Amino acid sequence: MRIQRGQFAAPITALMVAGIGCVARPEAGHTAAASASQEISRPDSMRPEETEVWEPEPEVVTSEADGVPPSDAVVLFDGTDLSGWVHEDGSEPRWHVGNGVMTVSPGTGSIRTRQGFGDVQLHIEWRTPAEIVGDGQDRGNSGIYFMERYEVQVLDSYDNRTYSNGQAGSIYKQHIPLVNASRAPGVWQSYDVVFIAPRFAADETLASPAYMTVFHNGVLIQNHVELQGPTLYIGVPQYEAHGDRAPLLLQDHGNPVSFRNIWIRELSATAR
Numbered sequence: 202m203r204i205q206r207g208q209f210a211a212p213i214t215a216l217m218v219a220g221i222g223c224v225a226r227p228e229a230g231h232t233a234a235a236s237a238s239q240e241i242s243r244p245d246s247m248r249p250e251e252t253e254v255w256e257p258e259p260e261v262v263t264s265e266a267d268g269v270p271p272s273d274a275v276v277l278f279d280g281t282d283l284s285g286w287v288h289e290d291g292s293e294p295r296w297h298v299g300n301g302v303m304t305v306s307p308g309t310g311s312i313r314t315r316q317g318f319g320d321v322q323l324h325i326e327w328r329t330p331a332e333i334v335g336d337g338q339d340r341g342n343s344g345i346y347f348m349e350r351y352e353v354q355v356l357d358s359y360d361n362r363t364y365s366n367g368q369a370g371s372i373y374k375q376h377i378p379l380v381n382a383s384r385a386p387g388v389w390q391s392y393d394v395v396f397i398a399p400r401f402a403a404d405e406t407l408a409s410p411a412y413m414t415v416f417h418n419g420v421l422i423q424n425h426v427e428l429q430g431p432t433l434y435i436g437v438p439q440y441e442a443h444g445d446r447a448p449l450l451l452q453d454h455g456n457p458v459s460f461r462n463i464w465i466r467e468l469s470a471t472a473r
Contacts, residue, residue, distance in 0.1 A: 270324070270464035277314055277449070278303055278463040286312045289450065296453075302328075304459040305343060311453045313349060317446035319398040320468040321347070324391065328459045329357035331387025335456075337363040341386065342454040344373065347396045348447035350431035351411055353423075355458060358383040370422045372413055373432045378422035389461075390418055395468075398445060399428075405442035 263272040270276055277285050280301030283294045288310050295309035329341025341357030351372070358369035358381055365371070370378035370392075384390050397412040415423035430438030451460065 271466060274324075274464040274466050275316070276464045278460065280461060283312070285315055287315055289313055302459045302461045305451075305453050305457050307453065307455045307457060309453060311450055313448040313450040315448070317444070317448050318348070318465060318467060319446050321394075321396050322466040322468060323347075323394045323396065323449070324462065324464050325394075325460060326389055326391045326462045327355055328389045328461075329355075329386050330457055333357070333386055336361060338367060340456070341458055342452075342456050343458040344432075344452035344454065345392065345394075346432065346450035346452065347394075347411075347413075348398060348443070349450045350443070350447070351396070351413070351428055352432035352452075353392060353394060353413070353415060355452075357386050359385050370415060370417045372415075372423060372426060372428060374434070375429055375432075375438065376413075376423055376426045378415070378417065379424065380420060380422055382417040382420040382422060384418060392417060393419075395425075397468075399440060400445075401440075401442040407440045407442075410440070 260273070281298070283296065283298060283303060286294045288294050289312065290310070294312040296306050296312060297304045323345075325345060327343070333340065338356070340361050341355070343355040344352045345355060346352045354367060354369055354371045354373045356363070356367070356369040365377040366374050368378065368381065369383050370381070393416040395412075395414040399407060399411040400409040402408045411428040412425050413423050413428065414421075414425050428438075430440045432438070449465065
């Protein structure tokens with residue numbers, strides 16, 4: 202059925218006025234009857250104060266400039282050392298640190314944070330090697346794993362075709378990015394991610410799945426997508442109950458991918 206422009210304008214306006222108790226200012230030419238109808242639909246017994254909420258008062262957080270972590274952020278890497286990280290087996294990490302950058306030392310293993318996290322906002326900057334070596338999944342591959350389980354793919358996806366749910370910005374093997382916002386090899390890129398951890402009931406069944414929102418170089422590429430479970434290379438993911446906090450892990454996939462300016466904000470009252 203074709204709907205003419207404005208066909209539903211009057212009913213929608215009436216519903217809005219009746220629902221929230223607001224009266225639109227009459228435009229020139231409106232009849233007195235229309236104004237009277239609006240006045241009748243307004244709940245005269247309500248006061249503006251009845252819809253004001255004063256508590257809780259949001260905490261003051263400062264964010265002074267681009268690239269500077271917010272005042273409530275946990276800085277995971279400030280460019281000087283890997284004191285906030287360990288090897289995936291708990292030993293000291295063996296990645297290279299220099300000139301404010303940490304770089305994967307291929308073959309030494311992945312690293313994870315000493316601290317565990319649940320719901321978070323993460324900012325991380327990464328760079329694939331300027332020299333192109335390999336193609337597809339063998340070109341600038343790494344990954345960012347929330348709670349050591351849920352991966353956002355890091356890959357050189359600039360003029361480098363691979364399976365879509367495995368390219369840069371994918372929730373690996375689960376969600377294809379909305380667009381490919383990749384920059385050229387050797388150029389710094391950024392992810393800003395909101396991760397909402399899954400919840401499990403007392404009997405260890407899934408109460409609520411994990412969700413992710415991802416911006417790649419400032420471009421929205423994952424919009425509050427629901428995860429089917431932890432990241433798997435082979436097979437269909439299924440949730441298994443785990444704790445409400447776990448480390449962030451950066452993957453050694455055999456390529457010298459670099460990272461810098463990594464900070465994270467814990468989200469204590471997140472809407473799901």
